[in-house]
Amino acid sequence: MGDPVTMRLARVHGVGDMRIDEVPVPAVGPRDVLVRIGATGICGSDLGYIAAGGLGGGAPLAEPLPIGHEFAGVVEQVGGQVRGIRPGQRCAVNPDAGLIGGGGPSGAFAPFILVPDARPGVDICPIPDSLPLERAALAEPLSVGLHGLNIGRVQPEDKVVVLGAGPIGLCTVICLRHRGVRDIVIADLSDARLDRARRLGAAVTVNPSRESLTDAIGRAHGTGERFGMPFIGSDVIIDAAGAQQALGELLDVAKFRARVVIVALHKKPMPVNLWKMMANEFSISGSIATDREDEFNECLKMLADGEVDVEPLISHRVDFSRLGEAFRIAADTEASAKVIVTF
Incomplete structure (x- = not known):
């Protein structure tokens, strides 16, 4: 033959x-x-x-x-x-x-x-x-997550929120653990997805259908006030959900110099309060994983080493x-x- x-x-x-x-x-x-x-x-x-x-x-x-x-x-x-x-x-x-x-x-x-x-x-x-x-x-979906972390300049000591516990949100959790981040909060409407996120290393899980997203993150990452307006203590917010209501809620309470990374596919435009963005100097960056051979190979090495389950x-x-x-x-x-x- x-x-x-x-x-x-x-x-x-x-x-x-x-x-x-x-x-x-x-x-x-x-x-x-x-x-x-x-x-x-x-x-x-x-x-x-x-x-x-x-x-x-x-x-x-x-x-x-x-x-x-x-x-x-x-x-x-x-x-x-x-x-x-x-x-x-x-x-x-x-x-x-x-x-x-x-x-x-x-x-x-x-x-x-x-x-x-x-x-x-x-x-x-x-x-x-x-x-x-x-x-x-x-390695391919993991490198999408890793690229988002690089765009957001994530450091091991950062407090990070991930919106969405679908495959890319879960890949983001794996890459956060790989990069030494421990303070990970993840939000999703599905308890089954949140259970997977916990098994992959998320420290805190939030289901916004049952509790306030802002309150839950505030308990985990701390809260404060600037110019009389409340903020949550998260250093990095990674949107892997594409849910405008959740993202809008967090942009409203983003802290001074927080980094926001959009990895999700948003189908429609959404309004952003640019005054708050200016006053709190937070940044919003897009992340589409191209030119990522370094990240792709880093994910393959992570998988081969077996350092994260x-x-x-x-x-x-x-x-x-x-x-x-x-x-x-x-x-x-x-x-x-x-x-x-x-x-």
Whole structure:
């Protein structure tokens, strides 16, 4: 038996329309690498692409959109001009350069994927034999969290609030622990998610449907008054929820020189009290993880070292043959955290 000529690939064809298409196995060019995929995580953006029928923004698809960008596997084939990468090498793939699963021609819900113009340590990041592929696939969402911490200049002694205990909020907690932060408060409307956050190392959990968000954070991080207005003592506020009411409430009580980082995807504009921002000199920064090979590799090293237990992050493992079921599980955010598709 020779190598397979075709393979199955998940692609978005329109609004709510994801199909498993039979496509040719990609041909490897001189600077490309073909990876045999072992595990791919489902991201909220994958669900968003399916719901929107594309990348969003309303433009119709010129051709079906391949999805899947959180993955790890084994190098299958290497182009003649590629140096420093060999067949059989276990790796996680940084999807940034090739727009893998995010507008580029390839996606990782497939048994094979082509990584164009592959560079060792930048696109193809080697991993030790001791690191399971399904954990290595977590490097991508973890590096989103780590990038947000770097944007917010987080220090070990900082008091940090994370809004949202979905996969990126949980990844942020893991990265905070990795960076030596202990004073972590996380807020979410789901008790199941908050339980995962506690197991990953959050010190205090808050469910704003049952108690005041500001009061609970104030008890944990302290409170004060400036210009006659109350503030909470959090040094850094990381928005991984995209819930405007919660974010607005915390901006209203942000302390002098607090750093606010927006990692969440906000679908609509929201008003900000610029007078308070000026008077309290707090900063609001956006964080979209690109140009992150250093953070990606730092997360792989963290995973390989096993310094933070990431197992509570993975809620389900589902075989590629049951991909539709895997997406249904991932869409139930109360019952799932990170769903890993295995091959």
